[in-house]
Amino acid sequence: MNTQFHVISTGMQPLEQFVTIAAHIHPYVDAIHVREKTKTARELADFISALVARGVPARKIIVNDRVDVAAVFGVKGVQLAYHSLSAKTVKAHFPSLVVGCSVHSLEEAMEAEKSGADYCLYGHVFPTECKRGVPPRGLETLKTIASSIYIPVIAIGGIQPDNVKQVLQSGASGIAVMSGVFLAKDPLARVKEYARMVKKWGEDFNEW
Numbered sequence: 001m002n003t004q005f006h007v008i009s010t011g012m013q014p015l016e017q018f019v020t021i022a023a024h025i026h027p028y029v030d031a032i033h034v035r036e037k038t039k040t041a042r043e044l045a046d047f048i049s050a051l052v053a054r055g056v057p058a059r060k061i062i063v064n065d066r067v068d069v070a071a072v073f074g075v076k077g078v079q080l081a082y083h084s085l086s087a088k089t090v091k092a093h094f095p096s097l098v099v100g101c102s103v104h105s106l107e108e109a110m111e112a113e114k115s116g117a118d119y120c121l122y123g124h125v126f127p128t129e130c131k132r133g134v135p136p137r138g139l140e141t142l143k144t145i146a147s148s149i150y151i152p153v154i155a156i157g158g159i160q161p162d163n164v165k166q167v168l169q170s171g172a173s174g175i176a177v178m179s180g181v182f183l184a185k186d187p188l189a190r191v192k193e194y195a196r197m198v199k200k201w202g203e204d205f206n207e208w
């Protein structure tokens with residue numbers, strides 16, 4: 001598996017704006033997370049249908065939390081939070097879904113691995129507006145987690161093109177970015193910058 005580059009919707013952009021950006025950037029990313037926490041299942045369905053209609057492959061779409069929606073649309077996978085169904089439950093019922101777990105400590109990462117998650121998303125590594133007032137967890141715990149579990153650890157939170165090197169050298173198997181892409185003036189140019197960094201620094205430090 002190549003070093004992963006995921007992008008995550010902000011939950012604030014109108015469908016058309018998000019889908020237009022996604023339609024341009026999808027060739028440069030491994031996964032697009034639909035993280036629209038306040039939306040209903042029906043609204044999420046509209047987002048996913050619009051993405052697919054605009055050429056985003058279903059195998060690149062990950063739905064946050066809503067296992068039902070992910071399963072119905074046959075997308076790549078689901079991103080689970082502490083309040084979601086467990087990875088074990090999802091895997092038991094929908095073995096074809098890739099399951100990611102959001103974790104914030106070594107204990108949670110180990111639990112995710114034990115529960116059958118395919119990867120975990122660890123953060124937030126650097127300060128980010130999206131987690132204002134919550135201190136960043138830094139690179140040290142990322143290093144500890146990445147060297148303590150076997151499943152890939154994807155880093156999230158405040159990741160910019162110029163800190164991708166540090167993140168990947170700390171053992172992360174990929175990056176996930178929200179505002180750095182979706183709130184950029186030129187999302188396509190920005191995605192290309194991230195992708196270049198992931199390719200440059202990912203190859204040397206990730207063997208899986």
Ligand SMILES: Cc1nc(C(=O)O)sc1CCOP(=O)(O)O
Pocket residue numbers: 008102103121122123124125127128129130131156157158159176177178179180
């Ligand atoms: C969605 C999300 N989850 C986090 C976690 O720590 O689990 S941090 C985060 C937001 C990341 O946004 P940005 O790329 O704009 O910094």
